[in-house]
Amino acid sequence: xxxxLEYKVRLPDHDWSVGSxxxxxxxxxxxVEVKDNCMGQKEAVxxxxxxxxxxxxxxxxxxxxxxxxxxxxxxxxxxxxxxxLKGEDGKAKPVHMISVDGGPDENPRYKKxxxxxxxxxxxxxxxxxxxxxxxxxxxxxxxVERRLAHLSKRAAGLVLQxxxxxxHLDGNGRTIDKELELSNFRFxxxxxxxxxxxxxxxxxxxxxxxxxSDEVLPxxxxxxxEWYANHVRESQYLLQVIFF
Numbered sequence: 001x002x003x004x005l006e007y008k009v010r011l012p013d014h015d016w017s018v019g020s021x022x023x024x025x026x027x028x029x030x031x032v033e034v035k036d037n038c039m040g041q042k043e044a045v046x047x048x049x050x051x052x053x054x055x056x057x058x059x060x061x062x063x064x065x066x067x068x069x070x071x072x073x074x075x076x077x078x079x080x081x082x083x084x085l086k087g088e089d090g091k092a093k094p095v096h097m098i099s100v101d102g103g104p105d106e107n108p109r110y111k112k113x114x115x116x117x118x119x120x121x122x123x124x125x126x127x128x129x130x131x132x133x134x135x136x137x138x139x140x141x142x143x144v145e146r147r148l149a150h151l152s153k154r155a156a157g158l159v160l161q162x163x164x165x166x167x168h169l170d171g172n173g174r175t176i177d178k179e180l181e182l183s184n185f186r187f188x189x190x191x192x193x194x195x196x197x198x199x200x201x202x203x204x205x206x207x208x209x210x211x212x213s214d215e216v217l218p219x220x221x222x223x224x225x226e227w228y229a230n231h232v233r234e235s236q237y238l239l240q241v242i243f244f
Contacts, residue, residue, distance in 0.1 A: 024188060026208075030051050033048050033049045048203075054067070063105050065112040066219075080204065098130065099132055106133075129239075130239070132237055133237050164183075165183045190209075
């Protein structure tokens with residue numbers, strides 16, 4: 001018996017479980033390899049490439065456009081990302097396309113995301129920057145979502161002790177030693193980073209690290225209204241910054 005079935009893949013966005021603040025939050029950045037000499041062919045854009053993961057304590061840090069901007073700058077210091085981000089001269093490639101989740105800390109229609117996008121465009125001397133997101137329900141087509149499945153599989157069954165250096169909570173689960181709490185979070189984050197850094201996807205490595213809560217975040221640049229009007233176009237699903 002032969003059967004043909006057509007259906008549309010749709011998954012709810014932000015479909016991970018939400019627990020207490022006593023957890024770690026990974027920010028995942030997945031580069032996508034584009035095959036050479038395949039202009040105009042959809043097979044040229046793959047789902048493979050290097051991966052970087054910044055792990056933060058959910059209790060002591062928050063995921064914002066500023067943390068993502070710092071992580072994006074971090075990618076330029078990772079050798080695995082050089083073929084994706086840099087040209088033969090070692091400078092940033094002139095056109096960047098960034099696919100993001102639809103959350104408020106990275107959605108291309110929000111002002112802080114736009115401000116950091118403009119800053120990245122200016123600091124890297126780009127010709128064009130595109131930041132785009134899928135419509136609601138289509139997060140399954142995001143390249144990062146594909147790699148999250150492998151990361152989740154590797155983390156399944158992994159136990160991260162919350163009290164490696166000693167218990168920082170009282171009987172009611174309240175913090176009684178903040179310094180000890182920070183040390184325990186750091187150990188758990190570094191352990192998870194070590195586990196994920198052992199993975200490879202299609203021959204591409206994974207770089208994971210724990211980011212402490214005292215990190216210094218970048219501030220976006222201020223541009224004039226005239227500059228904004230001449231270079232920026234924004235919509236619900238796309239931010240476009242172009243040098244004319």
